[in-house]
Amino acid sequence: MLVPVKWLEEYTDVNVSVDEFCDRMIMSGSNLETVEYFGQGIENVVVGKILSIEKHPDADKLVITQIDTGASEPVQIVTGAANISVGDYVPVALHGSRIPGPLHGQPKQPGGVTIKKGKLRGVESNGMLCSCSELGFEDKVVPVAHRDGIWILDREYPAGTDIVKALELECAVVDFEITPNRPDCLSMIGMAREAAATFGTELRYPDTKCEEKGAEKTKDFISVEIRKPEYCRRYVARVVKDIKIEQSPWWLQKCLIFAGMRPINNIVDITNYVMLEYGQPLHAFDIRTVSGNQIIVDTAQEGETFTTLDGTERTMTGDALMIKDAEKAIGIAGIMGGLNSEIEEDTTMILVEGANFNGDNVRATSKRLGLRTEASARFEKGIDPNLTVQAVDRVCRLIEILNAGTVLRGTVDVYPKEYRAESVKVRAERVNAMLGVELSAKEMEEIFESLEMKVSRLGNTMNVTPPTVRQDLLTEVDFVEEVARMYGYDKLPVTLPRSNDEAKKSRKQRLRDMAKDALLGLGMNEIQTYSFVSPKGLDNIRMADDAEGRKLIKLINPLGEDTSVMRTTLIPNMLEVFGRNYSRNTLAMRAFELGNTFINNHHLEDPLPEEKDMLCAACYGEQESFFTLKGILSEMLYKLGIRELCFCPEENVGTFHPGRCAKIFAGDRELGIIGEIHPDVAEKYGIGTRVLCTELDFDQLCQLADTEKLYSPLPKYPSIKRDIAMVVKEEIMVAQLEAVIKKEGKKLLESVALFDVYRGKPILPGSKSVAFTLVYRAQDHTLTDEEVSKVHDRVLGGLRDEYGAQLREM
Structure with missing residues (x-):
């Protein structure tokens, strides 16, 4: 989640340096990936007004411009840009300026690029007109209106003003790693709630109160039916007329760019802005394309095809949730709208949708289609259905603020089963025992209230009701973690785990x-x-x-x-x-x-x-x-x-x-x-x-396995060693011969070991010579030759009787 600090300050006060902000947010449980500083690396780039444009005498694709940069004389710059007009305000990199780059058609240079005056096809050029990417913005966030060409500023600025100051480009953007259990933090308000609790400041909510001029009502233009309530918990719709499609003001574009999204037009930008603000995905349909003035939330027909906004035709399965009108599908629920209901330049009336879809269904459909969007990434983690009305009202209020349309009265809100958070009993003694601290119940209550939880306390026991956006708080131990992170992980005492049993391997x-x-x-x-x-x-x-x-x-x-x-x-x-x-x-x-x-x-x-x-x-x-x-x-x-x-x-x-x-x-x-x-x-x-x-x-x-070690004393009496070489059939195994030797040797045989296997003359084909060393020993006396010979003869006899083994004589 990319969080521009300046945008965050609209919801709560962050009166500390960026480094301290990051450190304290980490200590309160917000994982941080990186911090990027916009506006750095731009030097001596100013606002310029184009006074004239003339064709280059020796190049068909170049023009000669005269630029007012606030100096006594206009600056002459040669450019190949085709999207500029006289009177436009543009960023101008003067001689000796530095930009982050890269220059068009060239790789990005470490430390940026220095711009110098020179001649293009024999005509002097004293600087360069800049595109968004040349000022350090990635291609994926460059506004659609300026994607191919010079950056045309949204309004008049004093010529010669430093571009960084004029456009307020200096901003630190913190990239937070949001864990799957905290979808509430995939929003600016969610991160502002964390920051307000961390720094003890007030949380300010956006203005959502619409003026609703005129007597027309939303319900007169649209009706909503949810046929699959197990996949759609809530659907909210509002209608706005007199729509004017145009480019968004710079303050709105800037927020989207810093948050990693591309500005497109005012209506799409507003829905994206509010999605980032509340964490609630939204969509706007051209109401002319909604047949029968009906919205029906139902699953797709198995095998039906649907073309999404990106122009791709997709084949749907029977469990994919769709947004339909009376005749056709117009959107894949929670993922992407349809090309057949896209906002066009001549759109005059729109339907603003805010809905809550089942995360598992959205995830399965998104994976099956190979289509992952900002909306699906939020829905699949679980979103509070109570955000829908606030988010839709916020979209409508911003449309009024930008004078982009007239909001009709009322809302169509289908909410089959209201979601309410359950209260959980939290014991102060249990919290202290788990964390190893000594906080009072009152201190814990203040921590919970700073996170917008409602607390009913009786002695050291509290009944805590989390806000509905915190769907991860279900049991007492979840609230213990909230106390730990807001108290400060760095303040918790370090102790060894307690155990009565020594850790042992099985x-x-x-x-x-x-x-x-x-x-x-x-x-x-x-x-x-x-x-x-x-x-x-x-x-x-x-x-x-x-x-x-x-x-x-x-x-x-x-x-x-x-x-x-x-x-x-x-x-x-x-x-x-x-x-x-x-x-x-x-x-x-x-x-x-x-x-x-x-x-x-x-x-x-x-x-x-x-x-x-x-x-x-x-x-x-x-x-x-x-x-x-x-x-x-x-x-x-x-x-x-x-x-x-x-x-x-x-x-x-x-x-x-x-x-x-x-x-x-x-x-x-x-x-x-x-x-x-x-x-x-x-x-x-x-x-x-x-x-x-x-x-x-x-x-x-x-x-x-038997790993028990048994002690055997060193032998007191000497051993007698005998070697034998037996001629046997080829198919007889050594193991079979060893088994007979051990059986006949009984207690006097201490060991038997193979030391040779021989094939060749004078051994006949089909036979082999197998030689063993036998060791005899008695534990209570010294063996005599007679005793050993008796046992040894029994061994030879057993080999002869069992396998026809003959003692090899040469």
């Missing part, structure tokens, strides 16, 4: 930290990716059509197709990151992500999705292999106390390379999958090398 949080620490220590890098993903990711990783991961949750309002669903797996995101790094010549990479996935449970009674924590880890590079990732994974699981792992080959997994993939089990619990990414999948992500990847159900890991 078991799952601790396990997450342990898993991350372990992976980071093993050379992995943590990444974080978005939960919103593209559904194409599942196709890219070749996920089966009937897989659980295909049960996607679609977002209602996605930012785009690439972020339209919630992820069910972390693998596509991981491969996107790898693909991006590979394309930037990162030759090797290790990464992991621990995050949520979301499975659609629409088939169950519980409508909420199944949310799982998943762990995805991957690597690529010349030194990386399946066993690299398996070792990292096994070590991480060991840190979590999960030791008895089994890796079972898995063939039919589209994401992974056939024969290079395994499911991971701990006992009978499936933990996840590990393997080499299928080359076709890697190619989809632009990765031209082998990628190893694993994805684990972290919730399962948390259930199995």
Whole structure:
């Protein structure tokens, strides 16, 4: 919300510097973005009167003007402007003057532009006639009348007067960030109310009392029917005749320009001025275009087309609220009027509309049409329906003040259900307890009354009724915040939060930290990716059509197709990151992500999705292999106390390379999958090398994790080590052999470790040699060779009986 300080001072006194004003407004809860100072950077630019205009002898598009600048002699200036006439008053930049710029057709220069005399096509020019943009105004706020050409001033000014003083261009404009819960502050009066409460000054309201000359009445020219009261809480209409369309006076244009709006003509400017003043959007219809003298508020016909004021034809949906007459639609409620009811230069009678529309409906229609306006931005946040009459009366009063028309008597006001603010009980003790201060109930009452709230106090308890514009004040805690900000956030004592319990991490949080620490220590890098993903990711990783991961949750309002669903797996995101790094010549990479996935449970009674924590880890590079990732994974699981792992080959997994993939089990619990990414999948992500990847159900890991540390004394007795090399069939897994060794070794077997797998001569094709180191130890005595041989023979026998393993002799 752009707030010109000079305009604000019309409603309340601000007798402090701009810096102090900003500081104190911030401390009372008004967020400030920037402050812009208009009029700065303009030096030696004066008001000039055009005395004569002659054609340039050597240039068809240039003219030679003689300008009265208050000096003894006229100043000669050559210009290409086509919109000037003899007798016009214009801004003149004399020799040596400075303007903010930019000059026409040139980029804006830091520090502005210095104007110097020179010659144009051989004719001396001693300055420059200025446009609005050359004096520092943005193109979007330049008045329509001066958009293409020199700025023609609205009336006579003494020639030679400094343009900044003549037009009162010096003004500080403060840009306040208005939060969605404070739509009342999207107005000059709303910000003036905040300033008056902050500085303890009086709030002055604008003049809204109309003269209503003549005997004609508004109700004789228009009737109003609200067919959708759930979308329109109130509709107010007044009629003004004898309209004269012309340019607005400079004081009105200046307010609009400083507030970021373009002046158009007096009627449109007045409605925009009052919208900025009250925060209530308004619209004026040419009453000649309102068929049957009827206004009907109803929804559109599905698929009907409507052309808005900007000349764009739009297709409407059946829930879009429209303003209609007896035959057609003439406006989209709360957003924009129609081209078919636009104010024209020959308009003589208008209908002034002030209405209150449902914010949700306006927001939905605005978004669907891709059409956002100053009006829709206000309606969608919620507006007090009691503002409508004041705002419409203010428009009519300004029309009278500018002598732009005659206001008819009376108002058509359709208000199905009056809105009244509810009073809320506020306890002084509760306010003090929450803020840590010791204010009296009387001091709180004064704060509430400064914000135009009505207070009924009994002892330390107050019944407070906010003004209807403050629709955010609903419960006692809302009023506590009002006391805090008006008392001053900077005055509140600083204390630590009170708590009887020490903040502790949950078991799952601790396990997450342990898993991350372990992976980071093993050379992995943590990444974080978005939960919103593209559904194409599942196709890219070749996920089966009937897989659980295909049960996607679609977002209602996605930012785009690439972020339209919630992820069910972390693998596509991981491969996107790898693909991006590979394309930037990162030759090797290790990464992991621990995050949520979301499975659609629409088939169950519980409508909420199944949310799982998943762990995805991957690597690529010349030194990386399946066993690299398996070792990292096994070590991480060991840190979590999960030791008895089994890796079972898995063939039919589209994401992974056939024969290079395994499911991971701990006992009978499936933990996840590990393997080499299928080359076709890697190619989809632009990765031209082998990628190893694993994805684990972290919730399962948390259930199995055992981080309790048990003390074991150092062994008192020596161990005996035996190495064995067994020849087995190729399809027999090492894990199966280890299981037999552990079963037969019983208590004397302390550990078993694989140290070699060999294929080649003299091992026959289809077989392999697998070598283990077995360590035997007794806890209560020194083992003898006879004891060890007995157990060792049992191990060899078990391997032979279970898998036909033969002891390799050479």
